[in-house]
Amino acid sequence: MTDQRATGPVPLSPGDARHPFDPGALCLELLTTGGPGTPAGYELLHHPEDLTRWLARSRLELPAGVHVDAAQLTAARTLRDALRRLAAARAHGEAGAGADYAVLNRAAAHPPLVPRIDPNGAAAAPLPADGDQLVSTLARDAIALFTGPFAHRVRECGASDCSLIFVDTSRPGRRRWCSMERCGNRHKVRALRARRDRADGAEPAGQPAPDAGPPLRRGHSAHGGVSPRTDRTFTG
Known part of the structure; x- marks a missing residue:
């Protein structure tokens, strides 16, 4: 039996407000930039400056100024x-x-990366910084995730054609979808269509779900604000 997760379309780009996706941890945000297998078709990190641009959109929200060279991009x-x-x-x-x-x-x-604070009490960019520090911060965040209380809540989206990975930090712990506005809604549409077909005594139509829209991008929650921060940034 063919695993559709390995062959279906895998939207991986971060930041579309229409289909908000919060993976729940800094290290898992990095997975939206590409990766091995099918995600390679969505590769975003081709040049060092691509990684610095990703930083500005990540939970770190770092401005330009983190130096990344070719070797550090490869390490990332x-x-x-x-x-x-x-x-x-x-x-x-x-x-x-x-x-x-x-x-x-x-x-x-x-x-x-070394945390800093502004005179007004807000977090300041941990600069000067380089790609090695960034990679270390991401790795430490991953270790904290895999050894912490939410290690058993690392999940893959329940849609057969989506392989986005997240950590379920919700209190009930029943999150199934990368985004309710995207894959969750597609599932509801299919389920409703199947119920209607059964009520009409017909075989399920089996038509594809509505277009999911462009690739997912992290950045805004469903109510228009910035997605909540649940990562352990700058772990020392």
Whole structure:
């Protein structure tokens, strides 16, 4: 039986307010930039400046100024790909490969981004900073996730044609979809259509769900504000 998760379309770009997606952790936001397998078709990190642009849209919300060179971009992509495999394994109740955990541990061994505070009491950009510090911060966040109280809540979207991964930080712990406005709504439409078909005594139409729209992008919640921050940023 073919696994549609491995072959279907995988929207992975972060930031579309029409289909808000909050993965629940900083490290999982990195997975929206591409990765091994099908996500490679949605690769966003081609050049060092692509990673700095992603930073501004991430939970870190760092302005321009973090220096990233080609080697550090490669390290970030290597971490992302290992993290993708580990998160997918966790979502399916598997342990993951030791080599991928080794990637996390090596990345976390570097000094992380250093938090700073403005005179007005607000968080300030941790500058000067470079790509090694960023990769370390992402790896430490992943380790905190995989060893913390929400480790058992790392999940993959329940839609057969979506492989976005998130951590369910909701109190009930029953989140199934990357976004209710996208995959959750598509599921409701299909379920309603099936009930109507059964009520009419007809076979389910089996027609495709409405177009999901452009790739998901993190940035705004359903009520128009910024998605809540639930990551452990700048873990030392």
